[in-house]
Amino acid sequence: MSRPIIAILRGIAPSQAAAAATALVDAGIDRIEVPLNSPDPLTSIGEMVKAVGERALIGAGTVLGVEDVRAVYDAGGKLIVSPNCVPDVIRATRALDMQSWPGIFTPTEAFAALDAGATGLKLFPGDMAGPAGLKALRAVLPKDTEVYAVGGAGPDNFRDWIAAGADGFGIGSALFKPGMDTDAISERARDLVSAYDTAVQ
Numbered sequence: 001m002s003r004p005i006i007a008i009l010r011g012i013a014p015s016q017a018a019a020a021a022t023a024l025v026d027a028g029i030d031r032i033e034v035p036l037n038s039p040d041p042l043t044s045i046g047e048m049v050k051a052v053g054e055r056a057l058i059g060a061g062t063v064l065g066v067e068d069v070r071a072v073y074d075a076g077g078k079l080i081v082s083p084n085c086v087p088d089v090i091r092a093t094r095a096l097d098m099q100s101w102p103g104i105f106t107p108t109e110a111f112a113a114l115d116a117g118a119t120g121l122k123l124f125p126g127d128m129a130g131p132a133g134l135k136a137l138r139a140v141l142p143k144d145t146e147v148y149a150v151g152g153a154g155p156d157n158f159r160d161w162i163a164a165g166a167d168g169f170g171i172g173s174a175l176f177k178p179g180m181d182t183d184a185i186s187e188r189a190r191d192l193v194s195a196y197d198t199a200v201q
Contacts, residue, residue: 003196004146005029005031005168006031006032006081006101006148006150007176008170008175008176009033009034009176010037011035012038012039012176012178013178014047017034019051020048020182021047021048023182024186025055027190029175029192033058034058035062036068036072042060042075043075049076059072059079059080062083063089064082064083064086070092070096079098079099080093080100080101081102082103087116099119100119101119102116102118104121107137121147123137124170126161127153129149131157131163131164134164138164147166148170149166153171154169154195175188
């Protein structure tokens, strides 16, 4: 069963990439981003694609420029996540048939992202908007728009975010911090999946 959770593995090293991705997928998380400000991120993406590419959606986060989109595509990635809304990045992503999840915070940014063809929206920073901010945004967005809350969303408040209209979540430090071993990643992932499943019951 696929859950609308994107694991954000900021700072992961290529040597751990395949094992971490396998642990996440085995625990029930099949969407993974490697932020481009991680060490050698394109190598990590390539290792993950080789390990679990048939079972998971792998790609990059913190994608700021069009040239990065092509680099991620060439590494085998199929997911582009950004902290901001850059229509050229969105269009370049969609032209390569990759998923585009730009960061938005205002209705203006949200509609600019949708006009450019975004797959869905990343509400960021989620902790600044809060569920109330998302609920207000939902009132004007097209009903079929997918919105993932990123930053400030986690097991303690999944239910509140879902009630406000969140379709999914991007989870970073609650899942992974540099230096964590694979067993710890696996345990955190299982706990997170359990919390999500409970919240949506």
